Amino acid sequence: MNILEVKNLVSQLNTEDGVLHIINDVSFAVKEDECFGIIGESGCGKTMTSMSILGYSDRIGLKAVSGEILFKGEDVLKFSKKRLREYNGKEAAIILQDPMQALDPLFTIKDQMIETIRRHQKVSKKEAEKIMIETAESLSVAKEKLNCYPHQLSGGMLQRIVGAMVLSCRPKLIIADEPTTALDVTIQLQYLKLLKRLQKEYHTALIFISHDIKVISMMCDRIAVMYAGEIVETGTRDDLFYHPKHPYTQALFKATNIDGNIRERYETIDGAPPNLKEEIAGCPFAERCQYATDACISGKPEVVKINDEHTVKCRRIADE
Numbered sequence: 076m077n078i079l080e081v082k083n084l085v086s087q088l089n090t091e092d093g094v095l096h097i098i099n100d101v102s103f104a105v106k107e108d109e110c111f112g113i114i115g116e117s118g119c120g121k122t123m124t125s126m127s128i129l130g131y132s133d134r135i136g137l138k139a140v141s142g143e144i145l146f147k148g149e150d151v152l153k154f155s156k157k158r159l160r161e162y163n164g165k166e167a168a169i170i171l172q173d174p175m176q177a178l179d180p181l182f183t184i185k186d187q188m189i190e191t192i193r194r195h196q197k198v199s200k201k202e203a204e205k206i207m208i209e210t211a212e213s214l215s216v217a218k219e220k221l222n223c224y225p226h227q228l229s230g231g232m233l234q235r236i237v238g239a240m241v242l243s244c245r246p247k248l249i250i251a252d253e254p255t256t257a258l259d260v261t262i263q264l265q266y267l268k269l270l271k272r273l274q275k276e277y278h279t280a281l282i283f284i285s286h287d288i289k290v291i292s293m294m295c296d297r298i299a300v301m302y303a304g305e306i307v308e309t310g311t312r313d314d315l316f317y318h319p320k321h322p323y324t325q326a327l328f329k330a331t332n333i334d335g336n337i338r339e340r341y342e343t344i345d346g347a348p349p350n351l352k353e354e355i356a357g358c359p360f361a362e363r364c365q366y367a368t369d370a371c372i373s374g375k376p377e378v379v380k381i382n383d384e385h386t387v388k389c390r391r392i393a394d395e
């Protein structure tokens with residue numbers, strides 16, 4: 076069963092410099108219970124996609140021009156303010172890169188966690204405290220730490236606390252947007268293993284966003300590759316590692332083994348992603364693609380289905 080279906084989403088950001096074409100016909104589905112990865116280089120639209128799924132588009136000035144974001148079949152883009160308040164945090168929640176964005180420096184962790192739990196669940200203070208302690212323990216956060224203020228704790232501990240805060244509301248969908256880039260490597264690994272274990276234990280769907288292939292391959296069953304506001308390929312981890320079809324995916328995955336070891340020196344792709352100020356007539360990767368033809372530059376490629384899980388948006392594959 077799919078918990079989330081993003082269908083042909085097109086979103087634009089109105090800035091002082093004009094309209095930016097941020098999300099350009101994005102479609103993907105996430106099953107309840109799975110860890111779904113979105114990988115792509117900086118600026119390709121990963122965070123904007125997360126914000127849209129959480130119903131924050133309006134708040135950040137992002138306008139959905141067309142498409143749907145179906146959460147259990149209900150379109151998030153059509154949610155009323157009231158429905159959005161129920162949805163955020165309780166049904167869908169986000170873990171951000173910087174835990175301080177989710178915490179208030181002026182209150183203890185305990186006060187903030189209890190407040191968050193009670194905002195989303197009708198429980199007494201005592202029951203909320205019980206949920207808090209249980210969840211904190213599952214993330215290896217000692218009880219005493221809960222009496223601290225955020226500035227008294229390390230980055231790794233704060234990230235676990237934010238994880239506990241999100242999980243304590245038992246959301247059905249969690250988006251983790253580069254949750255470990257601010258942590259050092261050993262702590263990062265520890266945190267990712269915990270998150271993965273809890274995702275399975277709580278039967279939560281997790282959308283895991285990163286630009287790091289190693290991390291994505293460790294966490295995710297299925298992966299979508301994003302480039303300049305488009306999903307260019309989706310597939311299982313094995314599909315993308317062993318049978319990547321899109322030239323961008325091939326370049327991205329070529330340098331890494333499935334176990335995360337570097338296979339060869341990272342081959343950089345010449346050129347830069349397109350300017351989002353202009354609407355792109357064809358494939359966004361065409362300018363950098365060694366196989367591109369005139370048709371790739373002038374028209375959008377269709378989505379080609381390789382198998383039930385594996386899809387690719389590339390004219391070269393369509394023409395095969």
Ligand SMILES: Nc1ncnc2c1ncn2[C@@H]1O[C@H](COP(=O)(O)OP(=O)(O)OP(=O)(O)O)[C@@H](O)[C@H]1O
Nearest residue numbers: 090095097116117118119120121122123124286351
């Ligand atoms: N307020 C803004 N004004 C202008 N451009 C913006 C604004 N916010 C985002 N953008 C642009 O929107 C695009 C998508 O941004 P987004 O934050 O989703 O990228 P990302 O894939 O999450 O990148 P990163 O890996 O660096 O987090 C980027 O090109 C960014 O420059």
Ligand SMILES: [Mg+2]
Nearest residue numbers: 121122123252
């Ligand atoms: Mg981002």
